[in-house]
Amino acid sequence: MYRRPKETYISIIAAAGIAAYPLLPSDIRVYALWLVLISGGLPLVWDLIGRMRMREFGSDILAGISILSATLLGEYLVGAIVVLMLAGGATLESYAARRAASALDALARRMPRAAHRRENHSLREIAVEKIRIGDTLVVFPHEICPVDGEVSEGHGRMDESYLTGEPYEMSKTPGCEVISGAMNGDSALTIRATRLTADSRYASIMRVMRETEQRRPKIRRIGDRLGAWYTLLALAVGLAGWYLGGDAKRFLAVMVIATPCPLLIGIPVAIIGAISLSAGRGIIVRNPGALEEIDSCRTMILDKTGTLTYGRPSLTEVLVAPPLDKNEVLRLAASLERYSKHPLGVAIMEAAAGMHLEEASHISEPPGEGLTGTVAARQVRITGRAKVDAAGLPPQVSGLECVVMIDSQYAATFRFHDQPRPDSAGFISHLRPKHLMTRVLLVSGDRESEVRYLAGVVGIREVYASQSPEQKVAIVREASRTAKTLFVGDGINDAPAMVAATVGVAIGRGSDVTVDAADMVLLDPSLRKVDELIHIGRHMRLIAMQSAVGGMALSMAGMIAAAAGLLPPLAGAVAQEVIDLAAILNALRAAIPPSQISDLDQDPGSRK
Numbered sequence: 001m002y003r004r005p006k007e008t009y010i011s012i013i014a015a016a017g018i019a020a021y022p023l024l025p026s027d028i029r030v031y032a033l034w035l036v037l038i039s040g041g042l043p044l045v046w047d048l049i050g051r052m053r054m055r056e057f058g059s060d061i062l063a064g065i066s067i068l069s070a071t072l073l074g075e076y077l078v079g080a081i082v083v084l085m086l087a088g089g090a091t092l093e094s095y096a097a098r099r100a101a102s103a104l105d106a107l108a109r110r111m112p113r114a115a116h117r118r119e120n121h122s123l124r125e126i127a128v129e130k131i132r133i134g135d136t137l138v139v140f141p142h143e144i145c146p147v148d149g150e151v152s153e154g155h156g157r158m159d160e161s162y163l164t165g166e167p168y169e170m171s172k173t174p175g176c177e178v179i180s181g182a183m184n185g186d187s188a189l190t191i192r193a194t195r196l197t198a199d200s201r202y203a204s205i206m207r208v209m210r211e212t213e214q215r216r217p218k219i220r221r222i223g224d225r226l227g228a229w230y231t232l233l234a235l236a237v238g239l240a241g242w243y244l245g246g247d248a249k250r251f252l253a254v255m256v257i258a259t260p261c262p263l264l265i266g267i268p269v270a271i272i273g274a275i276s277l278s279a280g281r282g283i284i285v286r287n288p289g290a291l292e293e294i295d296s297c298r299t300m301i302l303d304k305t306g307t308l309t310y311g312r313p314s315l316t317e318v319l320v321a322p323p324l325d326k327n328e329v330l331r332l333a334a335s336l337e338r339y340s341k342h343p344l345g346v347a348i349m350e351a352a353a354g355m356h357l358e359e360a361s362h363i364s365e366p367p368g369e370g371l372t373g374t375v376a377a378r379q380v381r382i383t384g385r386a387k388v389d390a391a392g393l394p395p396q397v398s399g400l401e402c403v404v405m406i407d408s409q410y411a412a413t414f415r416f417h418d419q420p421r422p423d424s425a426g427f428i429s430h431l432r433p434k435h436l437m438t439r440v441l442l443v444s445g446d447r448e449s450e451v452r453y454l455a456g457v458v459g460i461r462e463v464y465a466s467q468s469p470e471q472k473v474a475i476v477r478e479a480s481r482t483a484k485t486l487f488v489g490d491g492i493n494d495a496p497a498m499v500a501a502t503v504g505v506a507i508g509r510g511s512d513v514t515v516d517a518a519d520m521v522l523l524d525p526s527l528r529k530v531d532e533l534i535h536i537g538r539h540m541r542l543i544a545m546q547s548a549v550g551g552m553a554l555s556m557a558g559m560i561a562a563a564a565g566l567l568p569p570l571a572g573a574v575a576q577e578v579i580d581l582a583a584i585l586n587a588l589r590a591a592i593p594p595s596q597i598s599d600l601d602q603d604p605g606s607r608k
Contacts, residue, residue, distance in 0.1 A: 155367030156187030241563025273590030
C-alpha cells in the first residue's frame with residue numbers, strides 16, 4: 001500500500017494553520033503559527049541540513065533559510081507560508097516519483113521456490129536451494145525450470161525467449177540443455193541438474209541486476225541544475241540588501257520571494273501533466289526523472305525479439321522443387337499443419353490464409369520426427385533437414401526451416417524468420433534527422449545470422465548478437481560514457497541493461513521483471529509509442545523550462561525590489577504566490593497533447 005510522505009501531512013497542517021490564523025483571537029494566533037513552524041518547518045529544515053551534510057545543495061535550501069530567518073525575526077506568518085510552499089512542492093514531487101516494486105523483487109517472485117526431485121521411483125518436493133548436481137528433477141507442464149540441466153526423459157518445448165532472446169519455443173529431447181527461468185511447454189520433462197541453483201543462469205542475471213542497480217546512473221534533475229546558480233544569486237542579492245539597507249528584514253523579504261517555487265512546484269506539476277498525458281496514450285511513466293532526460297538521449301540501443309520484431313516466426317520464403325506449384329504445396333502443408341500446435345505450423349497456417357484447406361487423415365507427430373498425414377490422397381510429411389535423405393535441397397541459410405515431402409519425394413523447403421514490425425525500418429531511419437540520435441545499436445541474445453538478417457532489413461549497421469545480460473550491460477555502460485543512452489527491450493535478459501542505461505523503456509508487458517526495471521512501459525507494443533514518448537518528454541521539458549525560467553525571472557525582479565526595501569516580507573510572500581500561480585497555470589499545459597506528438601508517419605522511410 002502506498003504511504004503518503006510526511007510532506008503531505010505538513011502541507012495539511014500548514015494550510016490549516018494559515019487558514020485559521022485570521023479567525024483566531026489575537027492573543028493565541030501566534031501559537032497556531034508556532035505549531036506550523038515546529039511541527040512542519042522543523043522537520044523540513046532538519047532534512048535540508050542532512051542533505052547539505054551529504055553535499056546535496058538544491059534550490060530548496062533558500063526555502064529553509066527563509067523559514068529560519070522568518071522565525072528569528074518574528075515573521076511567523078511569513079515562515080508558515082514558506083513551510084506550505086516547500087511541503088506542497090515536495091508532496092507533488094513524491095507523487096510524481098511514486099514507483100512500483102523493484103526489479104529484483106520481481107526476479108525473485110518469478111522463480112519457483114520448490115522443485116520436484118525423483119527419489120526411489122517417487123517424487124519429493126524440495127526447496128530449490130537443496131538441489132544438488134546430478135539430481136533428477138521433473139519439470140511439470142507450464143512450470144518454470146528451477147535450475148540449469150540436461151533433459152534425460154521426455155520430449156517437449158520450452159520458451160527461453162525472456163532469457164536468451166531466441167524468439168521461438170525450443171524443442172527439448174533427451175540430451176538437450178535446459179536453463180533456469182525457462183517456461184516449460186505442454187509436456188513434462190525429466191532433467192538432470194548440471195549446476196547448483198546459486199550458479200544457474202537465472203541466478204547470474206539476478207547478480208548482474210543487483211550490481212547494476214547499485215551503479216545506476218544518477219539523473220541530474222532540471223530543478224537541481226537551475227537551482228544551483230539561482231541559490232547563490234539569491235543569497236548574494238539578499239545579503240547586499242541587508243548590508244546596504246542595514247535591515248535584516250530586507251534579507252528575509254529577498255529570501256521569501258526568492259523561494260524557488262517555480263522549481264519546487266512548477267516543474268513537478270509539468271511532470272505530473274506529462275505522466276497523465278502518457279497514461280492516456282498507453283504509456284506508463286515509472287521514473288519521472290527519466291521523462292526529463294529522454295529527449296536528450298543521443299544513443300538508441302534496441303533489443304531484437306519482441307521490440308523490432310513480433311517475436312514469432314513468419315514464413316518468408318517457399319522454395320519448391322519443379323514442376324510442383326508453390327501454392328499447391330503450401331495448401332497441402334497447411335491442411336496438415338492445422339492439426340499441429342508447433343509454432344512453425346502456426347506460421348504456415350497464416351501464410352495459407354484464404355486458401356481452401358483439405359481434411360487430413362492418418363496424422364502422426366512422433367517427438368522429434370516431424371508431422372505426417374494423408375491429404376487429398378497424398379502422403380505429406382513436414383520435418384527437418386536432418387530427417388530426410390533427398391537430393392535437391394537448397395543450401396541452409398539464416399533462420400529456421402522445414403522440409404516438405406509429398407509421396408516420399410522432396411517437394412519444398414519453407415524458410416522462416418522473426419519478421420520485423422511494419423514500422424521498424426521507418427522508425428530507425430527517422431531517429432537521426434528527427435531526434436538527433438548519433439548512434440543506433442541492435443543488441444540481442446539471438447543468433448548472429450538472425451540478428452544480421454534483421455539489421456539488414458531495418459537499416460541498423462552497429463550489431464551485437466548472441467549477447468548475455470552481462471555483455472549487454474557492458475555495451476550500455478560503454479555507450480553511456482560518450483552520450484546519454486535510451487534502451488528499448490522486452491525480455492528478462494534486457495532488464496539489467498535497462499537499469500544501466502540513462503533511460504530504459506519496456507515495450508509490452510511480457511515480464512514483470514522487465515516492467516519493474518524500466519523507467520517507462522509501453523502497454524501497446526509499438527515503436528510509434530516510443531516516438532510519442534520522446535515527443536512527450538520534449539513537450540514536458542519545454543514547458544517545465546518555461547515555468548521555471550519565467551518564474552525565476554519574475555522572482556528576480558521581486559528580489560531587487562525587496563533588497564531596495566520596496567517589498568516587505570509578507571508582501572513578498574504574497575507576490576511569490578502570484579508568481580507560483582502563473583508558473584503552475586503554464587505547467588498545466590504539459591497535460592495537453594502537443595501539436596505534433598509523433599513524426600514517424602511523416603518520415604519518408606516509414607511504412608504503415
